[in-house]
Amino acid sequence: MRSDSLLNEAVRGPSGPRKHRMLPSWVATTALLLPTYAWLTLAVLLPLLTMLVFSFMSATPMGKAPITFTLKHYRAFIDQPYLLNIGWTSLVIGFWTTLLCAIFGFLAAVALARATVGRMRETLLILILLPFWTNGLVRVFSWTMVLRENGFLDNVLHMFFADAGSISFLYSRYAIVLGLVHGYLPYMILTCYIALVTIDDAIIEAAASLGARWWTILFRILIPMATPGLISGAVLTFVPVIGSFMEPRILGGKVGVTMGTVIEDQFTQAFNWPLGAALSFTLLAVVLAIFATFSGVLRRGAAA
């Protein structure tokens, strides 16, 4: 009731002579939605549209070459089959990063949501957010210090096993995934945490009273109920990860050629913006296709 009257007041203005104050509802709706759509247009639609236009150009519109309309950049995957391999690498890296983030992120979120002792929750939250506060480049470079031969990891190993060889795995896909998991874990933790804190303690207690041990509670209660959080976390991780170029470049070395680095090269090295834009849109289409497939599966899973 109260929120209704507040809403009316917000829409129609404070109570007063209603006859003069009342606006047609479509005016109020439009006025309220305008800032959102204006912002989306400015920040999302216009840049995307610009890139879309670029992707159909025959050359970067800064040189002297004449610009004509062409679809050839969208044939890149056919004309240059090695791009398929690179695309596949990106998807595999995206898959493993998202999966590892989901596993560790969910468990961390459970710990966070269930931490009730004193200031434990605040402390954990700060520890989780710390990677966000450090510069991404510094964070990734610090991993090279840890992972390189005779780096921190090897030193620790040799402290216990002096004769052991090097376990350095810098410049491998594992290193790329590790760096990406480190960077994107907070997104997963926070989205899962938000989904988990809304679960009433009594639901977990009810499950325990019916004989459920912790793993049953995890797999039958917590994970199904926090699925929306897992999905948004997966989207927030997967999308930027398959387009990432900093982690593959620094931690991957020679093996670090991904769609992200290829696209970045088109803009910064090859100066072929139209190809970069076309590859970006192809990647976007693949991601959307993946989500469309999975959302169907998930919706059926939720309905069953």
Place this chain on the structure above:
Amino acid sequence: MTNVKVDAVAKTYGSTKVLTDISTDFVEGSFTSLLGPSGSGKTTLLRIIAGFIKPDEGVVTIGNNDVTNVPVWGRNIGMMFQSYALFPHMTIAQNVAFGLERRGIKGAAARKEVDRALEMVRLSGFADRMPKQLSGGQQQRVALARAMVIKPSVLLLDEPLSALDRRLRQEMQVELLRIQRESGLTTIFVTHDQEEALTLSDTVAILDKGRIVQTGKPAAVYERPTTRFAAEFLGDSNFLEGKVEGGAVRLASGTVVRTASMLPANGTDVTLAVRPEKMMISAGEPGTNRLDARITTVIYAGPVLSYLLETPDGMSVKLFAQNKDGVVLKQGDTISLDWSPEHTIAVAS
């Protein structure tokens, strides 16, 4: 026969003693209410019996087993919560079958048990619905079916009816009592609603500040409260304070009040409790206690009229009278009250 036994249980949080040396037995098949104000420790006691909280001291026994160190999932308890606590992502049938699955009962056997449990709570046609499609009362009945289907050793109810509106709550009370009687299941019920406790229970245990102050049949506890707290918390009471004098009590005003209770030695301070509905507007009967008082407020509540009165020396007295002739007496009238020494109970203050 004792089914659940709590022996010398104590629990402290920081510097707060939530429960102090609680010992009580719950008889097999009985319905016991733990009644007390918030902070009295009644919920903590229930959660210790359930296994959600470990007592600092003492022993909890269910059946013949010491379960003090057994975790919740191993205690075979049925529990109902104020918030229903149904699993929102499972159908009604899946909710009820959850406990059966944990016991390895699956397929057709489970289906049969689930059907029977839903029939018991009169929700047979609802097996394939989701919890959010049901009303609050229906959800709570599913919760009852889910708790009962595992054939628990004890049924623990944590204010399960508090979230329901008045009429639905009364319906559920009847339902709950019927199912409890039919199953003969030992039931422990936490509530702060005294009327609910009186109507449902075989035994009422009144808790105050982490101690059980009185246990007994509802009528016994209501008619013979042993402490001022019990007399005040369960129902209403007038308290008369005075000194013992020759087998009766002399109030400060000089009025002598007789009681059927055992009294301490002459000269001792004593508190007497009298229920407002046991007092009558004087008919001048012999052998009764009597007070004169002036009406300060008349409260019309339909079948009952409550009068707030004041004696000449400033003591407040409350009286409930049946509404036989409508409002005849009014504010400012001075009347005589009388009541029987049988209904004058000496209580510890």
